[in-house]
Amino acid sequence: MARHGENIHKRQDGRWEGRYIKSKNSDGKAIWGYVYGHSYNDVKKVLIRVKAQAGDFSLYQKSSTITFAALTELWLFTLQDLKDSTKAHYQYSFDHYILPVMGKIRLSQLSKLKIELCLTQIISPLDGSHKPYGTSVSRECISLVNRLCKYAHSVQLMESVEVSMKPTQTIKEYPEALSIPEQEAVCRFVYQHPNPRQIGILLMLQLGLRISEVCGLQWGDIDLNNREIHICRGVRRISDGSGKTALSIQSPKTKTSDRILPIPQRLSELLSTVYSQKKCKNTFWFLSGTEKRPVEPRCYRKSVHSYLAKAGVHDMNPHMLRHTFATTCLQSGCDVKTLSELMGHSNPTITLKRYVHTDMDRKRAAIELVFGSESNIR
Numbered sequence: 001m002a003r004h005g006e007n008i009h010k011r012q013d014g015r016w017e018g019r020y021i022k023s024k025n026s027d028g029k030a031i032w033g034y035v036y037g038h039s040y041n042d043v044k045k046v047l048i049r050v051k052a053q054a055g056d057f058s059l060y061q062k063s064s065t066i067t068f069a070a071l072t073e074l075w076l077f078t079l080q081d082l083k084d085s086t087k088a089h090y091q092y093s094f095d096h097y098i099l100p101v102m103g104k105i106r107l108s109q110l111s112k113l114k115i116e117l118c119l120t121q122i123i124s125p126l127d128g129s130h131k132p133y134g135t136s137v138s139r140e141c142i143s144l145v146n147r148l149c150k151y152a153h154s155v156q157l158m159e160s161v162e163v164s165m166k167p168t169q170t171i172k173e174y175p176e177a178l179s180i181p182e183q184e185a186v187c188r189f190v191y192q193h194p195n196p197r198q199i200g201i202l203l204m205l206q207l208g209l210r211i212s213e214v215c216g217l218q219w220g221d222i223d224l225n226n227r228e229i230h231i232c233r234g235v236r237r238i239s240d241g242s243g244k245t246a247l248s249i250q251s252p253k254t255k256t257s258d259r260i261l262p263i264p265q266r267l268s269e270l271l272s273t274v275y276s277q278k279k280c281k282n283t284f285w286f287l288s289g290t291e292k293r294p295v296e297p298r299c300y301r302k303s304v305h306s307y308l309a310k311a312g313v314h315d316m317n318p319h320m321l322r323h324t325f326a327t328t329c330l331q332s333g334c335d336v337k338t339l340s341e342l343m344g345h346s347n348p349t350i351t352l353k354r355y356v357h358t359d360m361d362r363k364r365a366a367i368e369l370v371f372g373s374e375s376n377i378r
Contacts, residue, residue: 002068003360008043018043020050038050048074066157068110068148069103075151084248088238090144096134097122097141107152112161121164137141138167177327178205190309194274196286197295197303199267203229204321207261208329208343211297211304211318212236216249220282227268229261231344235294247296257344326351 007017015036035050037043048070080088102118122141124132133141142165142239152158178186186205195244200214209217212234221230224255234252238244252258263271273281278289287295304318322343329339340348 008047009089010040016040016043018047020047045081047074049077061196066107067103068105068107069099069147071107071152071157072099075148076149082251083250085236085238085250085253091239093137093140093144099136102145107158110149110158110161112163112207115145115149115161115163116165119163123168134170135167142167166374178313178316183324183328186308186311186313189307191270194270196274196278196289197300198307199270199274199301200287201304201307201321202267202270204318205325206267207265208322208325210234210322210344211301213252213257215287215294215300218282219275219280219284219286222263222271222275222286224268224272227263227265229263231257231261232261235296237296238299247293247321249294252344254284254344254346256341259341261342261346288366 007020008016011017015041018035018037020035021030023031025031033050035043035046037046037085056171076087076094079090082090083150089232102115102120105114105118117144120126122133123138132138142163146163149158149163151159153160167251183205186201190202203214203217204211207229209231213231215235216233217229217231221232223229231252234250234257236248236250240249241244280289281291283291285291287300301318304321305316308314308316308318326339326343329342330336334342336351340351343351345351
């Protein structure tokens with residue numbers, strides 16, 4: 001339903017029309033532009049975009065006429081340099097967590113207290129409408145709302161407001177890495193069934209690749225002569241903004257994720273054998289073996305589950321292969337900085353938080369080293 005001051009109305013022919021100020025003449029009078037659509041929502045979305053492109057936020061006249069949902073769409077539209085996958089992730093967080101609570105609230109009604117109450121309802125509702133969200137979701141909701149408020153202030157739609165709420169603290173149970181016997185069983189299975197889809201498991205287990213990176217790999221990225229592999233793209237399925245999803249081939253998520261990794265000799269020999277047998281071209285996708293399109297992660301994830309089960313490893317998330325790589329490297333004496341570079345993390349802190357979890361054997365060895373029978377400190 002159109003609101004007063006939005007400059008949106010329904011025409012006699014059934015279409016919806018919206019108008020906006022394109023510019024002003026020498027007398028200071030407005031020169032209007034017009035957009036059309038089959039519904040109020042269609043026209044409203046287009047109006048938000050043309051206003052964002054024009055950079056004339058005074059078109060809204062007063063913040064009393066714009067809702068938090070409209071501000072969200074305006075802000076997301078301005079993020080032109082953001083990766084499609086990141087923008088889709090933001091959109092998902094707004095649609096599923098934030099906007100159901102805050103979407104219809106007008107900016108003129110928002111105060112710091114009001115925003116904090118809304119975030120409490122989103123993250124950990126007092127009415128028990130859903131279970132409290134974990135640390136990751138709550139931190140993201142707080143961050144996105146703060147960024148949106150900061151943006152609204154920068155375009156003079158809101159007073160400066162910053163929420164200092166702390167995210168929900170949950171005790172995270174870290175899954176255990178594959179044991180040495182399980183890793184050996186996986187390797188035996190792959191070498192008994194040497195084809196790219198099975199070898200992809202070793203790329204995660206022995207090189208720490210993400211499943212999206214395995215799906216984005218082409219044979220041209222693998223230098224068999226120098227035993228190196230270039231990780232330079234990933235495959236993801238993201239929302240296209242219309243409720244549907246589309247396959248997206250993108251550069252790595254960070255600059256450090258674009259990396260060159262050494263390939264273990266035995267794995268390199270296996271890759272060379274498969275490359276020769278399959279008569280592959282450099283432009284072929286590694287998993288699919290064609291130039292047409294890559295295998296998408298959700299399909300390959302199912303395959304990995306099946307392969308691991310056949311190898312005798314059950315109920316294992318494919319990402320645990322990458323986790324196992326990190327754990328194995330650390331237990332073998334690899335320093336955190338080198339491990340961070342191998343994993344493609346932007347800084348070692350991420351590696352420490354996500355993957356480095358000291359087991360009891362390492363704790364015991366550290367204690368024995370300092371205070372054991374061979375130590376002088378007793």
